[in-house]
Amino acid sequence: MLSTIQPPRYLSRFPLRRRTKCRSLHILSSAEPATKTSLTDQSQILSIRDLLLSRQLSAVELTHSYLDRLKQTEPHIKCFLHVSDPDKVLKQAQEIDDKIKRNEEVGPLAGIPVAIKDNICTADMPSTGGSHILEGYRPPFDATAVKRLKDLGAIVVGKTNLDEFGMGSTTEASAFKVTANPWDLSRVPGGSSGGSAASVSARQCVVSLGSDTGGSVRQPASFCGVVGLKPTYGRVSRFGLMAYASSLDVIGCFGSSVADTGILLHSISGYDSLDATSSKREVPDFTSQFTSASSLQSRPLEGLRVGLIRETVDAGVDSGVKSAIQGAAAHLEQLGCILKEVSLPSFSLGLPAYYILASSESSSNLSRYDGVRYGNQASSDELNALYEESRAKGFGSEVKMRILMGTYALSAGYYDAYYKRAQQVRTIIRKSFKAALDENDILISPAAPSAAYKIGEKKNDPLAMYAGDIMTVNVNLAGLPALVLPCGFVEGGDVGLPVGLQMIGAAFDEEKLLKVGHIFEQTLEGYNFVPPLISNAAFT
Amino acid sequence: MTVGRLFECQSFILSQFSLLCSDKERVFHVYDFISEVKNHRNVVLYCSMKSSQTQTATQEKQQPPKVKVPQHALKRTVDKFTRDYEAIIGIETHVQLSTLTKAFCSCPYNYGSQPNTSICPICMGLPGALPVLNSKMIEFAVKLGLALNCKLSLNSKFDRKQYFYPDLPKGYQISQFDIPIATGGYIDLDIPLEFGGGHKKFGITRVHMEEDAGKLLHSGNGAQVDLNRAGVPLLEIVSEPDMRTGIEAAEYAAELQRVVRYLGISNGNMQEGSLRCDVNVSIRPIGQLEFGTKVEIKNLNSFSSINRAIDFEISRQAQLHSQGQGDHIVQETRLWEEGAQKTVTMRKKEGLSDYRYFPEPDLPEVILTQEYVDSIHKSLPELPEMKRRRYENMGLSMQDVLFLANDMNVAEYFDATLSSGADLKLAANWIMGDIAAYMKNEKLSINEIKLTPKELGELIASIKGGTISGKIGKEILFELLAKGGTVKGLIEEKDLIQINDPVEIGKMIDKVISENPKQLEQYRGGKTKLQGFFAGQVMKLSKGKANPGLLNKILLEKLNAKS
Amino acid sequence: MAMGSSRALLILSNFKFKPTLPFASSSLKPFPPFIRNNFRTRNFSAKTSSSLPPPDLPRLAETARISLAPNEVEEFAPKIRRVVGWFGQLQAVDLDNVEPAIRADTEGDNLREDVPETFENKEALMASVPSYKEPYIKVPKVLNKE
Numbered sequence A: 001m002l003s004t005i006q007p008p009r010y011l012s013r014f015p016l017r018r019r020t021k022c023r024s025l026h027i028l029s030s031a032e033p034a035t036k037t038s039l040t041d042q043s044q045i046l047s048i049r050d051l052l053l054s055r056q057l058s059a060v061e062l063t064h065s066y067l068d069r070l071k072q073t074e075p076h077i078k079c080f081l082h083v084s085d086p087d088k089v090l091k092q093a094q095e096i097d098d099k100i101k102r103n104e105e106v107g108p109l110a111g112i113p114v115a116i117k118d119n120i121c122t123a124d125m126p127s128t129g130g131s132h133i134l135e136g137y138r139p140p141f142d143a144t145a146v147k148r149l150k151d152l153g154a155i156v157v158g159k160t161n162l163d164e165f166g167m168g169s170t171t172e173a174s175a176f177k178v179t180a181n182p183w184d185l186s187r188v189p190g191g192s193s194g195g196s197a198a199s200v201s202a203r204q205c206v207v208s209l210g211s212d213t214g215g216s217v218r219q220p221a222s223f224c225g226v227v228g229l230k231p232t233y234g235r236v237s238r239f240g241l242m243a244y245a246s247s248l249d250v251i252g253c254f255g256s257s258v259a260d261t262g263i264l265l266h267s268i269s270g271y272d273s274l275d276a277t278s279s280k281r282e283v284p285d286f287t288s289q290f291t292s293a294s295s296l297q298s299r300p301l302e303g304l305r306v307g308l309i310r311e312t313v314d315a316g317v318d319s320g321v322k323s324a325i326q327g328a329a330a331h332l333e334q335l336g337c338i339l340k341e342v343s344l345p346s347f348s349l350g351l352p353a354y355y356i357l358a359s360s361e362s363s364s365n366l367s368r369y370d371g372v373r374y375g376n377q378a379s380s381d382e383l384n385a386l387y388e389e390s391r392a393k394g395f396g397s398e399v400k401m402r403i404l405m406g407t408y409a410l411s412a413g414y415y416d417a418y419y420k421r422a423q424q425v426r427t428i429i430r431k432s433f434k435a436a437l438d439e440n441d442i443l444i445s446p447a448a449p450s451a452a453y454k455i456g457e458k459k460n461d462p463l464a465m466y467a468g469d470i471m472t473v474n475v476n477l478a479g480l481p482a483l484v485l486p487c488g489f490v491e492g493g494d495v496g497l498p499v500g501l502q503m504i505g506a507a508f509d510e511e512k513l514l515k516v517g518h519i520f521e522q523t524l525e526g527y528n529f530v531p532p533l534i535s536n537a538a539f540t
Numbered sequence B: 001m002t003v004g005r006l007f008e009c010q011s012f013i014l015s016q017f018s019l020l021c022s023d024k025e026r027v028f029h030v031y032d033f034i035s036e037v038k039n040h041r042n043v044v045l046y047c048s049m050k051s052s053q054t055q056t057a058t059q060e061k062q063q064p065p066k067v068k069v070p071q072h073a074l075k076r077t078v079d080k081f082t083r084d085y086e087a088i089i090g091i092e093t094h095v096q097l098s099t100l101t102k103a104f105c106s107c108p109y110n111y112g113s114q115p116n117t118s119i120c121p122i123c124m125g126l127p128g129a130l131p132v133l134n135s136k137m138i139e140f141a142v143k144l145g146l147a148l149n150c151k152l153s154l155n156s157k158f159d160r161k162q163y164f165y166p167d168l169p170k171g172y173q174i175s176q177f178d179i180p181i182a183t184g185g186y187i188d189l190d191i192p193l194e195f196g197g198g199h200k201k202f203g204i205t206r207v208h209m210e211e212d213a214g215k216l217l218h219s220g221n222g223a224q225v226d227l228n229r230a231g232v233p234l235l236e237i238v239s240e241p242d243m244r245t246g247i248e249a250a251e252y253a254a255e256l257q258r259v260v261r262y263l264g265i266s267n268g269n270m271q272e273g274s275l276r277c278d279v280n281v282s283i284r285p286i287g288q289l290e291f292g293t294k295v296e297i298k299n300l301n302s303f304s305s306i307n308r309a310i311d312f313e314i315s316r317q318a319q320l321h322s323q324g325q326g327d328h329i330v331q332e333t334r335l336w337e338e339g340a341q342k343t344v345t346m347r348k349k350e351g352l353s354d355y356r357y358f359p360e361p362d363l364p365e366v367i368l369t370q371e372y373v374d375s376i377h378k379s380l381p382e383l384p385e386m387k388r389r390r391y392e393n394m395g396l397s398m399q400d401v402l403f404l405a406n407d408m409n410v411a412e413y414f415d416a417t418l419s420s421g422a423d424l425k426l427a428a429n430w431i432m433g434d435i436a437a438y439m440k441n442e443k444l445s446i447n448e449i450k451l452t453p454k455e456l457g458e459l460i461a462s463i464k465g466g467t468i469s470g471k472i473g474k475e476i477l478f479e480l481l482a483k484g485g486t487v488k489g490l491i492e493e494k495d496l497i498q499i500n501d502p503v504e505i506g507k508m509i510d511k512v513i514s515e516n517p518k519q520l521e522q523y524r525g526g527k528t529k530l531q532g533f534f535a536g537q538v539m540k541l542s543k544g545k546a547n548p549g550l551l552n553k554i555l556l557e558k559l560n561a562k563s
Numbered sequence C: 001m002a003m004g005s006s007r008a009l010l011i012l013s014n015f016k017f018k019p020t021l022p023f024a025s026s027s028l029k030p031f032p033p034f035i036r037n038n039f040r041t042r043n044f045s046a047k048t049s050s051s052l053p054p055p056d057l058p059r060l061a062e063t064a065r066i067s068l069a070p071n072e073v074e075e076f077a078p079k080i081r082r083v084v085g086w087f088g089q090l091q092a093v094d095l096d097n098v099e100p101a102i103r104a105d106t107e108g109d110n111l112r113e114d115v116p117e118t119f120e121n122k123e124a125l126m127a128s129v130p131s132y133k134e135p136y137i138k139v140p141k142v143l144n145k146e
Helices: A023-028 A044-053 A059-077 A086-101 A144-151 A194-201 A218-224 A258-268 A319-334 A347-368 A383-394 A397-410 A416-439 A462-467 A470-478 A510-523 B003-020 B024-031 B039-049 B052-062 B072-082 B135-147 B246-263 B303-322 B370-379 B384-394 B398-406 B408-419 B424-442 B453-464 B470-483 B487-493 B502-515 B517-524 B528-541 B548-561 C002-014 C057-063 C070-092 C122-127
Strands: A080-083 A113-117 A155-160 A207-212 A227-230 A250-255 A305-309 A338-342 A442-446 A482-490 A497-504 B085-096 B159-162 B172-175 B182-190 B199-211 B215-219 B222-226 B233-239 B275-285 B295-300 B332-337 B342-348 C136-140
Touching: A044 A059, A044 A086, A044 A258, A059 A080, A059 A086, A059 A113, A059 A155, A059 A194, A080 A194, A086 A155, A113 A194, A144 A155, A144 A207, A144 A258, A155 A194, A194 A207, A194 A218, A194 A250, A207 A227, A207 A258, A218 A227, A218 A470, A218 A482, A218 A497, A227 A258, A227 A470, A227 A510, A250 A258, A258 A482, A258 A510, A305 A319, A305 A416, A319 A338, A319 A442, A319 A482, A319 A497, A319 A510, A338 A416, A347 A397, A347 A416, A347 A462, A347 A470, A347 B159, A347 C070, A383 C136, A397 A416, A397 C057, A397 C070, A416 A442, A416 A470, A416 C070, A442 A510, A462 C070, A470 A497, A482 A510, A497 A510, B072 B303, B085 B246, B085 B303, B135 B182, B135 B199, B135 B233, B135 B246, B135 B370, B172 B199, B182 B246, B182 B384, B182 B398, B199 B246, B246 B275, B246 B303, B246 B384, B246 B408, B275 B303, B295 B303, B295 B342, B303 B332, B303 B342, B384 B398, B398 B408, B398 B424, B408 B424, B408 B453, B424 B453, B424 B470, B453 B470, B453 B487, B470 B487, B502 B517, B502 B528, B502 B548, B517 B528, B517 B548, B528 B548, C057 C070
Parallel strands: A113 A155, A113 A207, A305 A338, A305 A442, B295 B332
Antiparallel strands: A080 A155, A207 A250, A227 A250, A227 A482, A442 A497, A482 A497, B085 B233, B085 B275, B159 B172, B182 B199, B199 B233, B215 B222, B222 C136, B275 B295, B332 B342
């Protein structure tokens, strides 16, 4: 039975060049059978660090292998809007090797290839937000999250594709290209962080940063079969993240394992004096919670109260997705959790409330793109014409529509009917989540009502697209952390399509989510969440 | 609340001005805070501004009518039409705060720096940049709120006010909309005697925090943007419509200037645009309850222009009313033209602009604790109104009170002089007379003169106590003002101690009398006017040091002795 | 690890996972049932979205400074009307006495000390300006729009 849902290990269409130094393959092929024994085996980041420090692998070799794979897979998946200059990247890798050679301290992320969503600013590297209006724009500063990664030794391999300014759920709304789902190239990777999710899924990088305003990390993580984490609002500085809806936006993390995702989160978390909404709370060492599978007790999550949100497994959710989530719930029970269904009656109100708030805030946040100080400027001999033309040419349809709707919702006389009511709904949603999380340690739900769908399928129906965000938007309205990790498959594509389980925690309790997620991941067996495209069969 | 509109209008102002004025100097003078037409002018302005804080105040004190204008002609026309009408005047004032950094970023702000040099990703509105509130802005807002007797909102917030303009980098201004930091206060002031005198209390509707916009300078076919000022912290103060005349409005503005200077939260300089007033004027027949149509006047760069613009506007509206053309008064923004001394239509309002305000999500709420407010309250200096009442109670005339309390530095100097023991009236006279004149001539502020309050006290005491003569006192005053030093030191150095010994003076008188037998004969023959001659000779002999009272007394005795 | 494996197998075979059955279509109907509002609603219909005028697209476009081509107006108008109509469902929700959550839950007073810092990379700031003529950012003439 299992074999029917497990992707067969068949030869990749994009076999990677076999490297002479076989030891490096160990870390590149993450599709390990579930017989991991130590923590380093559960984390690419830790295992790379081990190999680098023990000099079994050089950073240059590591970088080469990722760049090679990127080069081979990229024409088919199109994750990146900008790929870093290989010479520069290799030079950074060389510097790390030199340091190791000299026995100098290197950062915990030394040599780790990371990808950054293109709405997150990177100094001296294009940062377009997926919009024509910022084509060619190079910020004069790094986003705080990027700066922290660089300071820890990570190497930025490129900027990933997204729906323009994060507005979309498929990455089709990028001004530049359409990214494909590595599991089935005819399908969307989800969005808006589709490029970041797909690049981790295709092992073009070890981890990546995305942003999540209404599910833009979690839904593509689910579609691409990777781990995605939306932190608590305020946990990670938003400085340098191009604002879409400021009260909902967070920078989030992608990894191919819970451990990597947790390490990435730890690296970018913490108070930033440049973001007044960032929290001064101490950041716990998320990795300290991780234990290797071999040392797990038989019921490692004994007594953990898990609430399955009833409204998320209601009608309208793909039955395969439902089955996968129920399977995951059963798995959690097997691990010792006390499973309960919980009802959040206000759940369905979250969607319209979210779209009112997000469009309203976006209409304001995108006012700065006027063609005067940066970005593309339409030529005109009159100021208002310059504004109207620059913005008309610079923005895509979805962005224009959301700006117009937001402008409408904020207009005098409409504010109370839309924006204010949406904020009141937000209060109700916050309270209902608070109550549910007082009774439960975590809440679970699907990350999306379906698995990845076909490119073009929902392009012209905004409401159908918006409906796909139902599982995730409430979490943003409540500002809570949520972890999505692959938990099964539904039929689709050649080998099935991954389904993500969403775990929602109390504010600032990412630690618990990561701990539970890690155990779940270590004990979920029989699944291979590496897309066939780059499955480790390619190496053997 | 209308900074947005204010800047929208500036484009128009400037384009109008290129038509109206060929005299660029005047364009600059009138519009310097917006335009800075030429760089070298910036420099000139910057230099003269260095000492402007007290200078402006002092100059104004020299002619206590802060609003000294050729009034007569205007007054007559105003009277003719306005007799039957009452004007209702409210003022919106923007005060630029003298913080070291901008409101939401760490850029330093210095008036007159090279264009586009005090900027960063935040005040330039770059993608991904976020505002972080300057704690000083809150402190200054609380200070002003308390000084204006307002109720403080312990829980206020920022909102976004949205409109497009090239001097507004983010496409919205961070401001406070429905919950300002302070509301419902009042300001006390004393109208100078020349304007009828009397104490007034005007209501303050609200004080709120917001950021300034950059500057848009018009040139030929286009415009140029300088973002140095973008993001500089402002407090907007909205008055109740409590004022009735141009003088009252100008005095309100002058008092606000004093208050912000006393508090040390702004240089209050109108020429630089650190204090900008927009006034709303409407009139109604006396006895009518409902308000008339409100007209807004902008471009008021001095107290006198506030006064004149309002009086002009009242007269214009009253004239229309009395001619049965009251409906020609429309809700609009008018500009005060300094050259033509009149207001002209700038922009008619077709319904109110929709700024689509909503709460600024990038900034947390502004939460004040009562302890914080109390600690600020305790730290407040003695404010102009308290100073005036204190001086008044000490027995100074209102004219002296207004002069001395006008400038905090002068008042402090005066207070320090008093605390060194100086006589109240004498101290006031010295400061308002010779010292003020010296400061004006030398273009110095009271903090820049070398004479310390202690030495002024010493000087006054030396004269009063007879150590030196008043004449010598005046002489050494200027030396002390310019070079400093102590009164005692100078007296000793120059051997200036008054001769009070009757024997010594008698000897000198004897000498003079014996040397001028002819004059003595004439005197004794009845030409008593010659007493002055003798006194002058004796004083000369004493090198001016003889005690004049003593000298005259003994001289008279000696002259008359043998007759 | 062998134990873990068998345990997982057990788990997976225990629940009603039916991989052999045909999978449901992954596409969604525009209004899946869970989107419909099942929250307690007001008992009167006076305050519904229909009482508010529908969006005036040309005016919104002017306010938002986006010029719309005729085909865009044609494309956007029905979509925006639908979405705004869908927003309108919140009018029916009883929200009396509910405080609006005007922002995300943020903690503490993250204020800044008034200490100047100069941004060093000014050249890069100016390098991004499309029309720059030292020392100014240039814009075309301003016609008043009100």
